[in-house]
Amino acid sequence: MGLKSKLFMAVATSAAGAAMIAGGTFAYFTSSATNSGNTFSTGTVQVQLSTDNTNYLDNIQSINVQNAAPGDPATVKDFYVKNTGSLPEYVTVLPENLVLSNGTVSYTIFDKSGTFNAQSWTAAQATFTNLGQPSALQFTINDLTTNKVLFDSANPSTSTLESAYLLAPGATDEIEMTISLASTADNSYQGSTFNGDLAFNAEQSANITPPTNIRS
Amino acid sequence: MLKAKILSLLAINLLGLGLVAGGGTMAIFTSSASNTGNTFATGYIRLTQNRDQGDTLVGPMFYTSIADPTGRYPYDTNGNPLAPPGGEAIGGMAPGDSMMRAMDVYNNGANALDAQLTKVKATVNPAGITSGAAFDEFIQKLNVIIRAPDIGNGTVLYSGTLAGLLTGQWITVSHPLLMSANGGATNITFSVTLDPSADNIIQGKTFVFDFSFYAEQFRNNIIGT
Numbered sequence: 269m270g271l272k273s274k275l276f277m278a279v280a281t282s283a284a285g286a287a288m289i290a291g292g293t294f295a296y297f298t299s300s301a302t303n304s305g306n307t308f309s310t311g312t313v314q315v316q317l318s319t320d321n322t323n324y325l326d327n328i329q330s331i332n333v334q335n336a337a338p339g340d341p342a343t344v345k346d347f348y349v350k351n352t353g354s355l356p357e358y359v360t361v362l363p364e365n366l367v368l369s370n371g372t373v374s375y376t377i378f379d380k381s382g383t384f385n386a387q388s389w390t391a392a393q394a395t396f397t398n399l400g401q402p403s404a405l406q407f408t409i410n411d412l413t414t415n416k417v418l419f420d421s422a423n424p425s426t427s428t429l430e431s432a433y434l435l436a437p438g439a440t441d442e443i444e445m446t447i448s449l450a451s452t453a454d455n456s457y458q459g460s461t462f463n464g465d466l467a468f469n470a471e472q473s474a475n476i477t478p479p480t481n482i483r484s
Numbered sequence: 485m486l487k488a489k490i491l492s493l494l495a496i497n498l499l500g501l502g503l504v505a506g507g508g509t510m511a512i513f514t515s516s517a518s519n520t521g522n523t524f525a526t527g528y529i530r531l532t533q534n535r536d537q538g539d540t541l542v543g544p545m546f547y548t549s550i551a552d553p554t555g556r557y558p559y560d561t562n563g564n565p566l567a568p569p570g571g572e573a574i575g576g577m578a579p580g581d582s583m584m585r586a587m588d589v590y591n592n593g594a595n596a597l598d599a600q601l602t603k604v605k606a607t608v609n610p611a612g613i614t615s616g617a618a619f620d621e622f623i624q625k626l627n628v629i630i631r632a633p634d635i636g637n638g639t640v641l642y643s644g645t646l647a648g649l650l651t652g653q654w655i656t657v658s659h660p661l662l663m664s665a666n667g668g669a670t671n672i673t674f675s676v677t678l679d680p681s682a683d684n685i686i687q688g689k690t691f692v693f694d695f696s697f698y699a700e701q702f703r704n705n706i707i708g709t
Contacts, residue, residue: 296700296701296704296705297526297527297528297529297597297700297701298529298698298699298700298701299529299530299531299591299599299698299699299700300531300696300697300698300699301531301532301533301589301696301697302533302607302694302695302696302697303533303535303544303545303587303694303695303696304544304609304694304695305543305544305547305609305611305692305694306544306545306546306547306585306609306692306693306694306695307544307546307547307611307612307690307691307692308546308577308612308622308626308676308690308691308692308693309576309577309689309690309691310576310577310578310622310678310686310687310688310689310690311576311577311578311687311688312576312687312688313578313687353687354576354688355576355578472578472579474578474580474581475578475579475580475581475680476580
């Protein structure tokens with residue numbers, strides 16, 4: 269047997285041994301067990317509105333007044349805010365893009381982020397009334413559930429719009445909006461419009477830092 | 485006469501040889517003995533499990549209560565108007581929610597071998613959402629800690645996202661867990677937290693998973709040393 273042949277056999281033998289060692293690591297007895305069907309369901313945070321406390325929608329129109337004249341009875345509209353999700357939630361209301369305009373000048377009373385523009389309101393009052401304060405155009409937002417005034421245009425500094433209301437799943441909050449044009453309104457109001465949105469925002473009440481102003 | 489004697493002797497000798505060569509071997513005394521019934525039985529590792537929420541049933545740890553078949557209140561909360569027992573998150577999980585569930589794993593049976601729990605994994609169960617953006621968000625934002633609460637100070641076997649258990653491969657645990665043969669229940673807990681950063685996309689969704697454990701013999705196993 270030549271040298272080459274001997275070397276070949278030695279290598280072949282070592283390889284076989286290594287294969288046996290490697291194969292041995294896969295020979296342990298094993299078993300497994302499974303805990304199956306573990307269900308994780310996430311909850312929902314949802315707020316919807318209704319004018320009749322029955323049919324809840326994401327968007328509703330509460331007030332639509334045309335051809336208003338000084339001295340008309342105040343328009344009063346109630347609507348309902350409901351937690352239609354499965355989780356408790358804090359709900360806040362923000363007037364958005366609330367604009368008073370007479371076709372010549374416009375005043376954004378609440379901007380698109382819901383921030384009250386006091387300066388704009390004061391300027392609007394100066395333009396639309398010459399009969400002293402407050403403005404002949406008055407509107408309020410009231411929480412009938414808690415008997416709290418959320419906003420009163422006659423006294424905007426006492427606004428509590430930033431307050432949050434805790435709604436349990438299925439619970440409702442009744443809100444009232446009023447708008448009126450006083451009989452003292454002068455011609456500067458002719459042909460003017462006042463429109464905008466009320467946005468209700470909800471966030472889960474669990475696992476967050478509670479709002480600083482919670483109405484109850 | 486001489487020839488006759490010689491033939492006679494040869495005949496006798498041949499007969500003698502025949503007796504020595506043939507009939508003699510049939511007469512040797514013999515005996516045999518057997519050691520019978522030698523048994524070589526292999527041992528057995530048979531891993532079994534049940535949940536342990538005080539009910540020790542074979543069933544999922546995280547489940548929808550039979551009092552709430554709609555699954556709207558899956559976590560048996562006291563705040564659930566359907567009033568099942570227990571008490572955890574109300575109305576389904578919300579970001580920031582945590583809960584802990586327990587199960588028992590056994591290495592019991594005839595010829596049981598000491599075993600060690602070395603691997604764990606999760607698999608997606610088609611009873612829930614199995615893919616898509618909400619699924620991806622959920623498995624990345626559900627943090628899972630698997631512990632053996634009775635071992636040491638609560639030995640952590642796995643700590644990470646659910647996605648880390650869903651690779652399709654067995655995941656080696658942080659510390660192999662000795663499970664003595666017929667040693668009774670090994671209590672294991674699953675603590676899950678839905679990360680506060682979880683996105684709205686997972687609202688109102690249901691996900692179902694299976695959790696599996698893998699054990700191998702302890703003796704002669706380098707991991708066991």
